[in-house]
Amino acid sequence: MRSDAAGGSAPKSPIPTSPIIEMKGVSKGFGGGSGERVAALQDINLELTEGTFTAILGPSGCGKTTLLRLIDGLVQPDAGTVRVAGHPPRPGPEMGFVFQSFRLIPWRTVRGNVEFALVEAIADPAERRRRADRYIERVGLSRFADAYPRQLSGGMKQRAALARALACEPEILLLDEPFASLDAQTRELMQVELMRLWSERKSLAVFVTHSVDEAIFLADQIVLMGPRPGRILEVIDVNLTRPRWSYDVRAEPRFAELRQYLWERIRALVLADPQSDFYGRDEVQSVSTGS
Ligand SMILES: Nc1ncnc2c1ncn2[C@@H]1O[C@H](COP(=O)(O)OP(=O)(O)OP(=O)(O)O)[C@@H](O)[C@H]1O
Numbered sequence: 001m002r003s004d005a006a007g008g009s010a011p012k013s014p015i016p017t018s019p020i021i022e023m024k025g026v027s028k029g030f031g032g033g034s035g036e037r038v039a040a041l042q043d044i045n046l047e048l049t050e051g052t053f054t055a056i057l058g059p060s061g062c063g064k065t066t067l068l069r070l071i072d073g074l075v076q077p078d079a080g081t082v083r084v085a086g087h088p089p090r091p092g093p094e095m096g097f098v099f100q101s102f103r104l105i106p107w108r109t110v111r112g113n114v115e116f117a118l119v120e121a122i123a124d125p126a127e128r129r130r131r132a133d134r135y136i137e138r139v140g141l142s143r144f145a146d147a148y149p150r151q152l153s154g155g156m157k158q159r160a161a162l163a164r165a166l167a168c169e170p171e172i173l174l175l176d177e178p179f180a181s182l183d184a185q186t187r188e189l190m191q192v193e194l195m196r197l198w199s200e201r202k203s204l205a206v207f208v209t210h211s212v213d214e215a216i217f218l219a220d221q222i223v224l225m226g227p228r229p230g231r232i233l234e235v236i237d238v239n240l241t242r243p244r245w246s247y248d249v250r251a252e253p254r255f256a257e258l259r260q261y262l263w264e265r266i267r268a269l270v271l272a273d274p275q276s277d278f279y280g281r282d283e284v285q286s287v288s289t290g291s
Pocket residue numbers: 030031039040058059060061062063064065066067210
């Protein structure tokens with residue numbers, strides 16, 4: 001299933017081989033409104049290795065979030081197995097989460113939010129503060145460490161949420177459309193910020209997104225999913241040199257090639273999905289995915 005979509009010619013990035021996350025034959029359904037079971041994911045087989053950044057890309061409702069929830073153990077599969085470092089998954093400090101909606105505690109400051117996430121991992125309050133301040137500094141929020149979430153812009157809130165997740169120094173970082181609510185410019189800046197932070201520790205990262213450009217900019221590999229029930233169609237190696245913020249990666253022929261290939265595939269999936277608002281419509285052809 002792994003593919004080098006449209007025959008990319010860039011050098012391969014060295015991807016280690018030991019799988020940390022393993023999903024075998026995983027299916028998951030939810031109870032529908034009229035009592036029937038609606039299949040969200042079907043026969044998911046996926047291995048994710050140490051130090052890799054994986055983007056999960058696919059149309060709305062294809063099960064991207066459900067796949068993340070299976071990895072963190074908050075959702076259990078109906079069939080198949082999920083293993084994290086050889087064990088059934090369970091939420092804990094080795095897994096960090098970043099959400100689109102930030103989920104900061106409104107009555108705590110930025111520092112208070114980060115420290116709170118460290119309570120279980122670090123018993124000594126002074127050490128906890130040092131760690132929190134280090135990560136707040138890393139995301140460029142030192143001047144706002146004593147600010148409350150309501151005093152921050154969307155981009156700053158997301159940086160605070162990133163600091164909170166990264167301060168726990170997780171082995172696995174799960175990100176569910178973390179930049180979807182940001183304006184286009186802030187979103188691009190946050191993508192670079194995330195890449196800088198991730199490249200320092202290279203935890204295994206799984207990033208859910210609707211954006212083709214975002215997936216290509218960030219990921220070592222893109223898991224392309226199809227809808228209803230959600231299934232993996234293809235795993236594509238990105239094969240673009242890192243760090244990608246240090247040159248105009250979007251002008252690379254490989255970037256354009258991947259972008260066109262992925263957009264064509266997603267467009268075809270959406271047009272063929274009877275439950276999609278765009279089912280059977282041709283005018284979608286000219287719509288750009290943007291970032
Ligand atoms: N707790 C739930 N109860 C009932 N149905 C659910 C639940 N969670 C997800 N679903 C259904 O499972 C399917 C997959 O949902 P999921 O949120 O994983 O998809 P997604 O690809 O992340 O969607 P989007 O891109 O729109 O955020 C959808 O049809 C959704 O309605």
